[in-house]
Amino acid sequence: MAPIACAATWQVGPSRTYKTPNAVVNLVANSDTIAIDAATYTNDYVNTWAKNNLTLCGVGGRPILLSTYQPPNLKAIWVISGTNTTVENVEFTGARLSSTNGGNGAGIRQQADTLTLRNCSFHDNNDGILVDTSATSDILIDSCEFYNNGYTNTADNPNEKYVGYAHNMYIGQVRTFTIRYSYSHASIGQGHLLKSRALTNYILYSRLTEESNGNASYEVNLPQGGLSFVVGNLIEKGANAANHGRIIDYSDEGTKNPIQNLYLANNTIVNDYGGSPFFVWIDSSAPSPSGKAVNNLFIGNGTLSNGVGTAVFTNNLALTYAQRTQLVNCASYDYHLIPFAAAIDKGVSPGVYSNFDLTPVSEYVHPSTCGVRQVEAALDQGAYECTDANGDGIEDNWQRHYFGSLTNALAAPNAYPGGNGFTTRQDYLAGLDPTNANSRLAIQAIEATSGGIAVNWLGGTSVWQYVETRQNLSNAAEAWQVIYTNAPTLQSTNRALLGGLTNQTLFFRISAGQP
Numbered sequence: 001m002a003p004i005a006c007a008a009t010w011q012v013g014p015s016r017t018y019k020t021p022n023a024v025v026n027l028v029a030n031s032d033t034i035a036i037d038a039a040t041y042t043n044d045y046v047n048t049w050a051k052n053n054l055t056l057c058g059v060g061g062r063p064i065l066l067s068t069y070q071p072p073n074l075k076a077i078w079v080i081s082g083t084n085t086t087v088e089n090v091e092f093t094g095a096r097l098s099s100t101n102g103g104n105g106a107g108i109r110q111q112a113d114t115l116t117l118r119n120c121s122f123h124d125n126n127d128g129i130l131v132d133t134s135a136t137s138d139i140l141i142d143s144c145e146f147y148n149n150g151y152t153n154t155a156d157n158p159n160e161k162y163v164g165y166a167h168n169m170y171i172g173q174v175r176t177f178t179i180r181y182s183y184s185h186a187s188i189g190q191g192h193l194l195k196s197r198a199l200t201n202y203i204l205y206s207r208l209t210e211e212s213n214g215n216a217s218y219e220v221n222l223p224q225g226g227l228s229f230v231v232g233n234l235i236e237k238g239a240n241a242a243n244h245g246r247i248i249d250y251s252d253e254g255t256k257n258p259i260q261n262l263y264l265a266n267n268t269i270v271n272d273y274g275g276s277p278f279f280v281w282i283d284s285s286a287p288s289p290s291g292k293a294v295n296n297l298f299i300g301n302g303t304l305s306n307g308v309g310t311a312v313f314t315n316n317l318a319l320t321y322a323q324r325t326q327l328v329n330c331a332s333y334d335y336h337l338i339p340f341a342a343a344i345d346k347g348v349s350p351g352v353y354s355n356f357d358l359t360p361v362s363e364y365v366h367p368s369t370c371g372v373r374q375v376e377a378a379l380d381q382g383a384y385e386c387t388d389a390n391g392d393g394i395e396d397n398w399q400r401h402y403f404g405s406l407t408n409a410l411a412a413p414n415a416y417p418g419g420n421g422f423t424t425r426q427d428y429l430a431g432l433d434p435t436n437a438n439s440r441l442a443i444q445a446i447e448a449t450s451g452g453i454a455v456n457w458l459g460g461t462s463v464w465q466y467v468e469t470r471q472n473l474s475n476a477a478e479a480w481q482v483i484y485t486n487a488p489t490l491q492s493t494n495r496a497l498l499g500g501l502t503n504q505t506l507f508f509r510i511s512a513g514q515p
Helices: 321-326 396-403 424-430
Strands: 009-012 033-037 040-042 046-049 055-059 064-066 076-080 085-088 091-093 106-110 115-118 121-123 127-131 134-142 145-147 169-171 174-180 183-185 200-204 207-209 220-222 226-231 234-237 246-250 260-265 268-271 278-282 290-294 297-299 303-305 312-314 317-319 327-329 334-337 362-365 369-372 442-449 452-458 464-470 481-486 493-499 507-513
Touching: 091 106, 106 115, 121 127, 127 134, 169 174, 220 226, 234 246, 246 268, 260 278, 297 321, 317 321, 321 327, 396 424, 424 507, 442 507, 452 464, 464 493, 481 493
Parallel strands: 009 033, 033 055, 040 064, 046 076, 055 085, 064 091, 076 106, 085 115, 091 121, 106 127, 115 134, 121 145, 127 169, 134 174, 145 183, 174 200, 183 207, 200 226, 207 234, 220 246, 226 260, 234 268, 246 278, 260 290, 268 297, 278 303, 290 312, 297 317
Antiparallel strands: 327 334, 362 369, 442 452, 452 493, 464 481, 464 507
16 A cells, blocks of 8 residues: 655744754645744745645744845745645744835745735735735735835835835735735835735725824725725724825726726724825726725715715715714724714615625724624624623623623622722713722812813713703702713813803712713
């Protein structure tokens, strides 16, 4: 009988027989696993992983593949030319090339069909990942992080300027590209957070946020169009964005892909730059691409679409930048809905297109993971669901955040968990921290001012707060009057200046809750 070949596992690490990944590259066979110990591997370039069905994974932590000069292959830290490769739990950083050498140094250069990346990190390269064109290749990025990739000054020529051709991720014209539960942020040198030329794109439940320290051109760039599904994502144009006109850019190089359909459902898209960009831009060179945008939540100045093609915008919610307080903490990119936000229960069934159901089933959980999207009554607009599955009047995610589970006794609506004198449900409605005795509604001081007074109080965050007054506490028929409204804030210490209150006897209280 002929011997049966069995896949081998190669252990790599400073204390192993094989000290670096490059030490085993010419020894491995098809279907082998390379288990790489957590350590820093400096300038350990692999010209090509040529075998098929390889699994390369970090163990005992995340190994770091660090490049401190231009990769000698003028491509990447790792070049992959074998088909159906899986890379898990590995960090790639520092791969940069000068413009004379192409300016496209990548963490990984994929030159063969089909790649899965899972729980990996790519930062401070020209391109995080650069994928070559192939009509039979399928690319999956799952629970990965990309940041600070792009073309900037390089060590060999510090006077060079950016060229704008390098990105956090650059996917060539492959058969399918799927990204899910991943975090791409702070692209530099006018690169994009996500660029794909794939025939079919699935951009799902990810956070694509430029933030304050990046200057991307586009947050999502699909230059050749394609059949593209963008569902359940957090997308943000940052204050320092290099291109002010577009957030999602579709088919700006014409119709090089045969199908031109764009579907966007239940995304939360925020413009922190200012100005008035198009949230969705479809290039006029595209021959009337069709599609649908439904249940999306748009925050900030801008126009929803430039109106090219036959894509239908229906049942979306556009809020002004001042109304971003309907998200928990827009400044720190927490785009969960606050209680009583306008998007709650306003979603509709988004439909099924090309056998893909646009109904969101997951939510992005930071960093780079996911949770199940649980719909309580009706679907909410945007990327997050505000749910109360057990019907106790408190959002389930809020209870899990503070108490670990819904079954914790302190999570019960009528419990007194934090020593601040409020029940759990009162803490929730008032935007308080139920585990902190100092998180409460309380007037700290009332100070006389010229022609009025100042009221200083402790309050909650993420809900509306009111300064109320009345003249007589013993008169049950006299109602409290709201004289000052404070929209949801990010801090618990507040101050209201109230004029025209001289020569009056007044009682004050602070209340909080829905508007």
